[in-house]
Amino acid sequence: MKDLKLLHQLVEERREEMVEDMMAMSRIPAVNPRMNGEGEYRRMQWIENWLTAHGIPCEVIDVPDDAVKEGVRRNLLVRYEGTKDTSRTLWIISHVDTVNTGDLSLWNTDPFEPVQKDGRIYGLGVEDNSQSVIESLHVCRIIQEEGIRTTCNLAILFASDEETGSKYGLHALLDQGRFSPQDEAIVPDGGSPDGAFVEIAEKSQVWLKITVNGKQAHASMPHLGVNACSIGMHLGAAIEDRLKAKFGEADPLFNPPTSTFELTQKFANVDSPNVMPGKDVFVMDLRILPRYTVDEVMAEVDAVIQQYTDPARGVTISYEFITRVDAPPATPSDAPVVQRLVEAIRESGVDAYFGGIGGGTCGAILRAKNIPAVVWSTLDDLAHQPNEYVIIDNLVNDTKVYLSVLKKYCE
Structure with a gap:
């Protein structure tokens, strides 16, 4: 050259x-x-x-x-x-x-x-x-x-x-x-x-799209439905808290040095403030240190979802990977x-x-x-x-x- x-x-x-x-x-x-x-x-x-x-x-x-x-x-x-x-x-x-x-x-x-x-x-x-x-x-x-x-x-x-x-x-x-x-x-x-x-x-990168299904009803008559939005909010916070507590170790090679688990995208559910949603969809962004596997993290996500699932009331929860890079x-x-x-x-x-x-x-x-x-x-x-x-x-x-x-x- x-x-x-x-x-x-x-x-x-x-x-x-x-x-x-x-x-x-x-x-x-x-x-x-x-x-x-x-x-x-x-x-x-x-x-x-x-x-x-x-x-x-x-x-x-x-x-x-x-x-x-x-x-x-x-x-x-x-x-x-x-x-x-x-x-x-x-x-x-x-x-x-x-x-x-x-x-x-x-x-x-x-x-x-x-x-x-x-x-x-x-x-x-x-x-x-x-x-x-x-x-x-x-x-x-x-x-x-x-x-x-x-x-x-x-x-x-x-x-x-x-x-x-x-x-x-x-x-x-x-x-x-x-x-x-x-x-x-x-x-x-x-x-x-x-x-x-x-x-x-x-780090591993996961974008996790979570869907909560309940039953739509008028907000003034909540006993006639199952509020998927409320369940989704509590579920998201519970997953975030669980993952941050369970996978909190640090690695100084990385910036930031810990895994990160953040609630990000929220999809529209209903068009009126007096309608109790029967469906709620949100996304979490997970960045996982290589010392943990994605499967380990997802096992904890599954455990939390199980706590909030209630088929008798019509509450079902599913998820999909928008992105998964181990x-x-x-x-x-x-x-x-x-x-x-x-x-x-x-x-x-x-x-x-x-x-x-x-x-x-x-x-x-x-x-x-x-x-x-x-x-x-x-x-x-x-x-x-x-x-x-x-x-x-x-x-x-x-x-x-x-x-x-x-x-x-x-x-």
Whole structure:
């Protein structure tokens, strides 16, 4: 590879172009269809056109999905064959879909009309994960224009559907056999404000949708029905209390260091305040330390549900997994991808360290297939929050780190 100082200077010179690209791409909605959006297809088209305009070949990988009008979820892959070792590939994986806006009244600006202010760009998804998409695009451009070739294969993936489990993104590519056991990956989808944190482990992740069935009645005549809403509220609190008490040990590798069990989504039940609901549906988000299994936790959930089930009164309770990802083994801290990334970060003046998070990235999916993966980025951790922003300096500096990693990894 060419001298890193020269490559870093090229990145710095393209600061304004990176900003312009972030602004342009962020104007195209890419809300996951299972979060009431139209999907990321149009944004993928923008990325494909950008790559084509800069002479960068890419492979289009469409995965059928009836939830979007196009009938497919698009993934894009830029791949460079190694000059010496073609048996292994270093991947950089970013996702293109976003979550929904949430409560629009909490946004100070239009989330679909990005705003540049005080060294930041505000908009939906700019941190999660558009920051890394733009960085990856400019890594591709520099590699292409400077004729850089690495000794091992390099693959840069722009994936769909990460926000609801990656069925139509990374999982589909794994099913197609596009990864080998010798591969390693960087997933720039989490990190810390100073860029020091390198994630090598994740907790198990469960989104549990619970349905309580009772009997609808007029609220002034409760004896004629069974209040599913009341049962659901008590049940949810009881499950939360039970799990926090039973699985409360800490592991300092993770931030936060304990398992988390939170009541989150609540579905509408009745349309009138004087109707006692006969059905209540809610969701819990469970992030479970690897020392506990999901099955252990679910045994406690089942025990609490049994206490609230009363068939004689017509009370039945069921649940389904919206998402279930059992924690895979951590990426070994001495894996080449970990060591090279940590070295590159430290050379940028940041004292890097590694640890674990609550879960929910493509890194865990790869680790489950025994592919070492690290999750890293420099960000203020604003994913899924109103007034999400990306710091422009982070866009530039993280791109420099990726180029440093490529040089170190392939040496």
